[in-house]
Amino acid sequence: MAKTTDHLGRPIVVVTGIGIITSLGVGRKDNWDALSAGRSGIHEIKRFPTDELKTRICGMVDFLGSSDKGPAALTYEMAETTAIEALSEAGLDGGDFGGPLFLAAPPVELSWRDRFDLYKMSAEDAGYRRLMAGAARPEAARYFETTQFGSIADRLADRFGTKGLPITLSTACASGATAIQLGVEAIRRGEADRALAIGTDGSATAEALIRFSLLSALSMRNDEPEKASRPFSKDRDGFVLAEGSATLVLESLESAGARGAEILGVLRGCGEKADDFHRTRSKPDGSPAIAAVRAALADSGLDDTGIDYVNAHGTSTPENDKMEHLSLSTVFGERMRSIPISSNKSMIGHTLSAAGAIEAAFSLITMREGVIPPTINYDNPDPAIELDVVPNVKRPADVRTVLSNSFGFGGQNACLVMAREPA
């Protein structure tokens, strides 16, 4: 049997199941078909009225049973659906998964619809006193679960029989990558043979949209939604708020081999580094992102010549894409001009807490299919960003390794290095 430990003597961690939902559809096949065809899932917002809003487009998931039932319900349903797909592919869908759960999910809040309901239930004077009086009424108890940060993971743990205390985490836009990293670390420590890493985000509410809008983070290209997300273009004007989920079944190579599971790819390395510069802007010299990329490379045992393709964070904000270019050219030097790099977000938008997991899933499929999905809407290149962005059309390529970047709002950066086959 092949070697089951890596360059540092740690168990090699592989992926044996993948599940995906984005605005492009449900399931890995539909998503990949659309993504590799360069189709955009960005559309006009239908879930709530957009009067008065500066941004009226999104990559919301509007086609599920709970799409109109509030963030908690949708966030759960997407996680459950992608987990079912991933576990079924891994052959572990018996409801007794037996490994830990790491869930990247948005922070929860009582929705406005629920706040209005509670307020109306009470006859108290006004303000929070009235809200609390409503909340104390017997018929209000059903609103409780959506206020608990641990309840989605708790339900998923019941549903899939994961082991122990499930971890729900947030590192903002890097959350999905952090969930995978936590799973990789647990397997490397020998605590588990397998782990379930899920990123999910169904939190595109009016308030969420308005918050990002007030930070001037969102694209306002409302008239051509499918053209709004244009990473690395000169005329990019912000990211597009989106929803989605991905689940990866992580497993030690030894365990996957022993049960004859098909290996979909390898999680070779993870790296992270926090930024101490500003709450919403990254350090001008790019040093935190640079350090995160370097840490992931070092962890994977590869050097700067070892990466065949970069799955970009590529949000389409003026700031991110500039900084990502700066960081990558610092790490990879001149060679960066010839390493293909593309942004899935050009088609699916920014799925926030789920993004790192969804993009890791697409990275793994990219290697297996030998096809790099394009960066669409690249018809006006930013001359300051000299990158091979795989413009507009997919490209066949022999991709053995991928670097996937996630740079979080709030200074949390995480990078993953994946490989097609165990070294």
Add this chain to the structure above:
Amino acid sequence: MSPRDVVITGIGLVSSLGEGNEVHWQRMTTASPSPVIDSERFAPFTVHPLPAIDWNLQIAKRGDQRQMETWQRLGTYVAGLALDDAGIKTDESLCATMDMIVAAGGGERDQEVDEAILAASLETNDRRLLLNQKLMTDLRPTLFLAQLSNLLAGNISIVHKVTGSSRTFMGEEGAGVAAVETAAARIRSGQSTHALVGAAFQTEHPDMLLAHVLGRHLQRGPWQPVWDRDPAQGGGLVTGSGGAFLVLESREHAEKRGARIYAWIEDILSDRVRRADGGLETRLREMAAKLSGKNGKRLAVSAASGAHEATAAEKKALEDRFALRGLTSLTGHLKEAQFPFAVAMAALAVKHRKAYPPFDGSEAAFPDEPRSVLATAVGSEHFEGMALVSAA
């Protein structure tokens, strides 16, 4: 003893009792420790309020203070206390390589904006349009950044320059358990050398009480110790404002830099008991036995929440083998910070070689020197954790 033992080298504490380890040790070891409570501001509920804090002592820039609300300020402040206590705060290179796991809920919402929208909602047929109008004009970016769970960690990076890594765990009391457990497991396995871990909770905001009201958690009526709350008077929780952060290091890392070691964390166990099936008490008994053997009486610092079922199960599971000290009687329930606080108090007892006196009449005396102290956090709704903290 192993070079990769997880040792505690820094402790930061704030609660209604005051700030810092010394103050807490003093207040908690007086003959009959008494809580600081406010039963009027959020009547019929009682809270343990924040003490007066001079934020400048840990958050030097006014600009940074303005970017946060009380929850993030409090967490950043307590984290600073822990870093100071460990002698790391001014060491740039140690901070830049330090890992961090913060257990967090959400921050304070903008009460004024919320209340204006709620009031207007009664006067309109189109609440969704009202939301758009009000939020677009009234929301202030600083205030909603103050709500974001991961931005407590973000602010700690900005203010204290802790940047090795930054992770935020969510999920009430269990998040605090998982944060300490994960940081310790990483150190024990060589994935990390030193880490900052902890949480803060700010209860003095109506939105922070709202979820507890929905969950029927809060206790009404006159204050009672955590073990002795009448189910007829509510759900058993009395909340508090405060926080606890720990600096954890590998023994080797701590010794190399000549750090003072409070105690070492022998082991941590966590679980998610399916409580509806009724196995909580049995499982807690098993966890305690696995951590600390089956013989002899020990001290246990318990972060029991006061929630009736969970607290009764914990008491029944542990009281025959452990002299329990219900820290929540003195601090109030600090949510995500419950477990880090319990671990910190266990470490202080080990370091001082002295047990806390009973916090109320129902707790047994413990005259011996505590060499190993159990720290527990059993979530009011779900998730359980225990650590064994021992003399280094």
